[in-house]
Amino acid sequence: MTELEKGPQGRRRGRGARERILSASQQLFREQGINRTGMDLLCAAAQVSKRTAYQHFTGKDELVAEYLRRFDPSVLSSVFDRTDLTPRERLLAVFDIPPTTPLCPYIAAAVELHDPEHPASQYARDYKKAVAARLADTAREAGAADPEQLGEQLALLIDGAAARTRVLNADAFPTAAAIATVLIDNAIPATAGDDRRREEASS
Amino acid sequence: MTELEKGPQGRRRGRGARERILSASQQLFREQGINRTGMDLLCAAAQVSKRTAYQHFTGKDELVAEYLRRFDPSVLSSVFDRTDLTPRERLLAVFDIPPTTPLCPYIAAAVELHDPEHPASQYARDYKKAVAARLADTAREAGAADPEQLGEQLALLIDGAAARTRVLNADAFPTAAAIATVLIDNAIPATAGDDRRREEASS
DNA sequence: TGTTATGTACACCGCTCTGTGTGCTTACGG
DNA sequence: CCGTAAGCACACAGAGCGGTGTACATAACA
Incomplete structure (x- = not known):
């Protein structure tokens, strides 16, 4: 600089x-x-x-670490900051971004580097936790009964879809989205005006 | 030989x-x-x-391929052939075996080899499809409305748990099991006498 | 006994990879 | 103008890798 x-x-x-x-x-x-x-x-x-x-x-190690650190803003914000969607829609929109990111580089990096102590592996963990946290926040916004749990579950779906897409060479995100729909419907008490009309759900 | x-x-x-x-x-x-x-x-x-x-x-390529081909019988059968469990319990028991297999070698191989045409990658795909198929069979046995879909969904959960366990260095299979429970309960019409008589709590 | 299959021990080739050393070029700033 | 800093081109070291060649040892079978 x-x-x-x-x-x-x-x-x-x-x-x-x-x-x-x-x-x-x-x-x-x-x-x-x-x-x-x-x-x-x-x-x-x-x-x-x-x-x-x-x-x-x-x-190269430092380069790889920096390379992994560059994903947070772009991918994360592009979905979670969309104000045109309700919280519930945002939770589901996560499963529509794979066209942009064909496979999760963090999983690949964790496997390839194979060293949990590698700085890049640390970034990978941080990122995964950040994603789960933002999902939890959105879940809370949507009125989920247990936002942390739902966030963790949705994060697992994302990783599962990414891994499966990779191994099978076929898009697995639709399947993940279907699961997500079930989970979300089950986790949100339906009393919360989750979908359209989420104004007075503040509490 | x-x-x-x-x-x-x-x-x-x-x-x-x-x-x-x-x-x-x-x-x-x-x-x-x-x-x-x-x-x-x-x-x-x-x-x-x-x-x-x-x-x-x-x-080495041939060795790797053979190495991957040796998993099918042991892990697969150990769960699906358990006659002491109901179909529904078998579907859930899948998420209790990771202690034996700390991480899915197929995902790792697919990432490391990075060549979808590699014979080992082919075995990985075959294995994944076989697992999904056996899950679907068991789901059918359990009376699921759409066994293929449920099988694919559960397979995705397995892969997600494996990948996430790897990246985060923390067991993610309990989360996957929780999701599986929801999915199974949602997919089985409850008219099927699968478990220990999940009464007619439908509607 | 000798032959043949199987395996060992060990050096070795060629390749690729990360990482450096060295000298030359370019452009800015005084 | 010359100094300095950044960059380039190229070669090279050092290591690890997959894979091979060679000479020798063992055991079964004839």
Whole structure:
């Protein structure tokens, strides 16, 4: 960062080296996996010399960790911050985003790195917990009897759909959405104006 | 195989080389992952020379495929063939076996190999379909309205619990079992005498 | 006894991977 | 103008991997 993008025209070469590396990581790590993506290929894709890459990141581990840290805002917010949907609809909308994210990179990373102590694995755990927490919040908003439990359950459905989609090569999210519908209907007492009309459900 | 175990005492050295290799694979591939387990280490653990290993298997790929093919009978039958349980109880008993299998090796293999055309990936798909099919059969036995759907749903729960257990380092199968209970109760019309007579509490 | 199958011990090849060392180029700033 | 900082191109080290080649040992069978 420091004083990189300050010039009137910016340094042509330098401006965004980190971004290009991380952008290439996003693509390649997903398409090919982490272990199968060598630094040579990655640097070539990022149009960055290998030497430069290792001046921005101490090693591949750090790069992988950073790569995993970049998902939170985009995917999470895109669903949970939609004010045009009722809380209940938001809970179900989660199962419609897989087209954007064909498979969960956190599961892949946890399997590929295979080290629970790896910083990237830590980020993966944090992310999963954050997702479950936001689901729980939304569930509470929707008037669920036990929001934490529902959040955890829906999170499990997401992971199950992701894993199954991966192994079977077939979209499993519709099945997960069907389960989610049942769970939500069962968890919300029906007294709560969950769907349309959730105004006075504040308490 | 051919004429290995035919002698009155058998060849001391040869008898069970394949088994030792596969046994070591089961342990090491699970503990360390497939890619991280080199053939040198694996052969040392199996107390088999590397040369011998490559006379039994054309390559690591074939070994991995065989390794995955060895799970079907043990795990599957141990649950589905239990006649002491009602169909409904069998469907739920599935979520109690993870202590035996800490994580699903098929998901791990699919991620690690990263090639849907790999023979091992094919076995993984076959296995997953077989599990879903047996779940569907049991669901039909239990009187489910749509057994195929329930089977697919329960299979998704298993995979979700496995993946989540892996990423979070915490047992997620209880959550999956809770969901399964809801799904089963919702899918079985209650007219079917599946469990210990779940009275006619319908409507 | 000798042959043949099976397995061992160990060195070795070729490849890929992460990570560095070195020298050259580019562009900005004084 | 020259200095400095960032980057590039390229080669290379070091390690691990899958897989092989070679020479030797053992046991059954003729």
